[in-house]
Amino acid sequence: QVQLVESGGGLVQAGGSLRLSCAASGRSFTGYTMGWFRQAPGKEREFVAAFTWTGISTYSGDSVKGRFTISRDNAKNTMYLQMNSLKPEDTAVYYCAAGNSYYLRLQGVDYWGQGTQVTVSS
Numbered sequence: 001q002v003q004l005v006e007s008g009g010g011l012v013q014a015g016g017s018l019r020l021s022c023a024a025s026g027r028s029f030t031g032y033t034m035g036w037f038r039q040a041p042g043k044e045r046e047f048v049a050a051f052t053w054t055g056i057s058t059y060s061g062d063s064v065k066g067r068f069t070i071s072r073d074n075a076k077n078t079m080y081l082q083m084n085s086l087k088p089e090d091t092a093v094y095y096c097a098a099g100n101s102y103y104l105r106l107q108g109v110d111y112w113g114q115g116t117q118v119t120v121s122s
Contacts, residue, residue, distance in 0.1 A: 002032060004024055004096045005023050007116060009118045011120075012118070013121050014122050016120075019080060020036070020118070021079070022034075024077045025077070028074075029072075033051065035096075036048040036079075036094060038093065039095070040093075043092075048061055050103070070082075086120045088120045093116065095115045096112070
């Protein structure tokens with residue numbers, strides 16, 4: 001089992017940057033496929049970025065490519081999402097997620113964080 005806690009959300013102006021953190025406890029997240037999803041009001045939960053099961057290779061959704069970067073510090077049992085050039089459409093609750101498949105899919109997530117709100121103003 002692993003518990004996930006996100007932090008770093010807040011209010012930022014369009015074009016700004018924000019860094020989210022996901023701290024794991026209970027068990028090291030090196031045993032899971034780790035990534036990020038987000039959900040805006042009235043919309044389905046959307047894939048943002050993730051590591052593959054290797055914990056090295058990364059991939060991201062088309063809407064954030066070139067702007068968001070996922071990283072991790074295994075020694076700290078923490079994963080990060082660096083968000084640059086933020087747009088109002090990035091406004092959503094961002095969730096840290098852990099799964100057990102090579103690629104992290106919505107239906108394959110076993111553990112979710114509580115979510116952290118990111119609001120981008122224009």
